[in-house]
Amino acid sequence: MDVQAPESLDATNEEAPATPVRTGRARRLAWDLFAVVGYVAAAFGVTAGLWRDVHGTMLAALGGSDNALFEWFLAHAAHSVTAWENPLFAYSMNTPDGVNMMANTSVLGLGIPLTPVTLAFGPLVTFKILLVFAMAGTAWGWYFVLSRHLVTSRLAALVAGAFCGFAPGMISQSIGSHLQIATQILVPFIVWRVLRLREEGRAVRNGLILGLLITYQVFIGEEILLLTALTCGVVTLTYIAMRPRAALAVWRPFLGGLGVAAGVAFALLAYPLWFQFLGPMKYHGLPFEPERYYADLASFTAYARESWFGSDATAKGLAANVTEENTFYGWPMVILVPLAVAFLWRRRLAARLTGVAIVVFFILSLGSEVIINGHDSGLNGPWALLKRIPPFDLTMSTRLSLVLIPLVGVVLALLGDRLWGPRPLAPAVEPTEAELAGKHAAPVPTAAPVRTPWRPSDLVVRVVGTLAVVVAVAPAAPTDLSIIKPQPLPAFFTSGTWKDYLPEGTTVMPAPVPYSGAMDGARWVANTRMGFATPGGYFIIPTPDGEGAQFSSTPRPLSILLRQVNRSGKVPAITEADRRSAIEDLRYWNAGLIVLAPERTNAAPLQAALTELFGPPEQVQDVVLWRTAKLTGGA
Incomplete structure (x- = not known):
């Protein structure tokens, strides 16, 4: 007894x-x-x-944006273990500034122990x-x-x-x-x-x-x-x-x-x-x-x-x-x-x-x-x-x-x-x-x-x-949680094809640039074992003056334009000034590729806007992309 x-x-x-x-x-x-x-x-x-x-x-609340955010958090935790990098900071989003993960709800105490699961599944x-x-x-x-x-x-x-x-x-x-x-x-x-x-x-x-x-x-x-x-x-x-x-x-x-x-x-x-x-x-x-x-x-x-x-x-x-x-x-x-x-x-x-x-x-x-x-x-x-x-x-x-x-x-x-x-x-x-x-x-x-x-x-x-x-x-007592089916991950990324198109040391610019209403780019990063970095994202970072806090990166002209197209489904008139500022944004982000998944919502107007800015894209597997080397003066 x-x-x-x-x-x-x-x-x-x-x-x-x-x-x-x-x-x-x-x-x-x-x-x-x-x-x-x-x-x-x-x-x-x-x-x-x-x-x-x-x-x-994935979970349906708020369009799945927080679900996608925590995918990225967990992928970062696994990457920090395998790459022997400081888990308290992330460079894979919000390029070129990065994200302070201790100042965000990154659940490192959960993600790091489950690194083998993340790498396997x-x-x-x-x-x-x-x-x-x-x-x-x-x-x-x-x-x-x-x-x-x-x-x-x-x-x-x-x-x-x-x-x-x-x-x-x-x-x-x-x-x-x-x-x-x-x-x-x-x-x-x-x-x-x-x-x-x-x-x-x-x-x-x-x-x-x-x-x-x-x-x-x-x-x-x-x-x-x-x-x-x-x-x-x-x-x-x-x-x-x-x-x-x-x-x-x-x-x-x-x-x-x-x-x-x-x-x-x-x-x-x-x-x-x-x-x-x-x-x-x-x-x-x-x-x-x-x-x-x-x-x-x-x-x-x-x-x-x-x-x-x-x-x-x-x-x-x-x-x-x-x-x-x-x-x-x-x-x-x-x-x-x-x-x-x-x-x-x-x-x-x-x-x-x-x-x-x-x-x-x-x-x-x-x-x-x-x-x-x-x-x-x-x-x-x-x-x-x-x-x-x-x-x-x-x-x-x-x-x-x-x-x-x-x-x-x-x-x-x-x-x-x-x-x-x-x-x-x-x-x-x-x-x-x-x-x-x-x-x-x-x-x-x-x-x-x-x-x-x-x-x-x-x-x-x-x-x-x-x-x-x-x-x-x-x-x-609870009922079963509401779910949605997100846009499928492009084979261009899951198969590793992106490695043949992205110049070393450059970043991928998803279209639209990731924000709380469009987190597919963050999911691309998370599901390629953080193989590349992107601008934008959904997290808390300092305001430009360093005195406050804001969600996501400070919008730049190109990210603002693409966000408007993504929300409205309409392409505004593109001017020469828009093209010049877009090129400057690509240089700021050190972008080597612009990638658009044609299956996403409002993909057609997004492609039309990007074509007016940068010319016709290439079709590679299940994405369309623009190589930016000639646009930005790179090699």
Whole structure:
């Protein structure tokens, strides 16, 4: 037999289950395996459309632009490994300036370990694998921590983990290809290790582990690390307010371990963070106004587009776009959570801490002005003050609502533990002051525990509570993600023919020059193992004056002209001045080839515009191209 106890996440509460629950190792491993298989199966079910044609489908949100961007991120990570180049900077896009990858959401912590997969199957397959991992891994991480350290019911942990990995907000971020947001597998372990800092005599070990987790999370997503830190801060302050004596008893090991964690993280992250904030192509601020992204109060009771009870109609006008539907829980969940917190308030300290945090982040997510169903209520939120303070000035208030997902998951775990867990064993002795202060992982009774008797009302509570959980969770469950079929990758690139046409040391200019609305050129780069560089792209770089930030490269006359043709399908009058400036742009980009894929949208007017500028093209395999040597005066 094996002894498994809910550990220190709730051990400071005298009314929490205080006696270890004896479970067989085989049974515990069976639950763990079931959780892995179940979560992975669910993730494959949600992404089923992407796997029907592995190389020919991508996520539909925003026209697939972010999907293509993350293909390039993953290809860059693999290239940096095989070419032994600095992964913190990329030269393959935005030529001649390049891109600071530490200052972008490049998910190096995911892309570098999967380099063999990217090299073998391409970055699009790697992206899809990571999307499954993001959902299933996040769910399993929460299941593991909750089942080991908070609740005794494996079923409760299983349901809570599923919610944490597949909640509407997580699915919304997955739809947007935001791997840096959707991949939260380290978050529950970071939270757990923060709580373990209370242990006496283990400051170095606990701090070292936490520091390593923080470091790795930076290379997955800094924004999620910030949200995790804010949550831990709110919970810690609430704990101090509720249990000042217990907090006072553990402040030394806690701060000691925190200091060790900060030292480890600083030592490991000093150069990457210097590179991010002071290195080449650094930027200041954001290329958009963060205040535009807030949580509409009415969205909390609505259902997201990609949920069972959701549709375009239920979510219309309640979020900036489909990738930021972070707060769509539905009325049943909005009613269940506060009732569950109230029901558990006296029994579990974790419920009290979580309930306070839910209120705090709910209010903060509303932004500076409270908007209800798209209309200004006239009420100001506390964000109006916080938005002026770093790092809140660079934070979208709607992203703070993502904190609510694991907090609601914890409430579901605690409620499920009460509903589906074994009858609590009453300890034969009261916990000591040291145990209440968190100096032990869990109070251990010195005499045989006594099982509390069943009452008829217990069955009623279990049945009603279970139905309430089902009614609250099921409607918000995800449907399969919307997909599109992108333009096929030209054989000119996939076969390697481009190598015979591109002069050494020059770049390829895709038509149109890559930007957020036309990322096919970025996919060409990503799927040729970064064999060449291109101008343009979709990322965050500094403005020309270096004082701000912008998406994509500063438009030049040729890129502006081709972007207009791509959007309108019409060719403007081409003047001699246009031809001269176009030649100058080719020289600036050191372009050796101009390449157009005839299958893309508005290819005909694009070809017509380029022909007027540079003369007739050559047809090579499935592309048309212009060699620029004679145009620019090259060899």
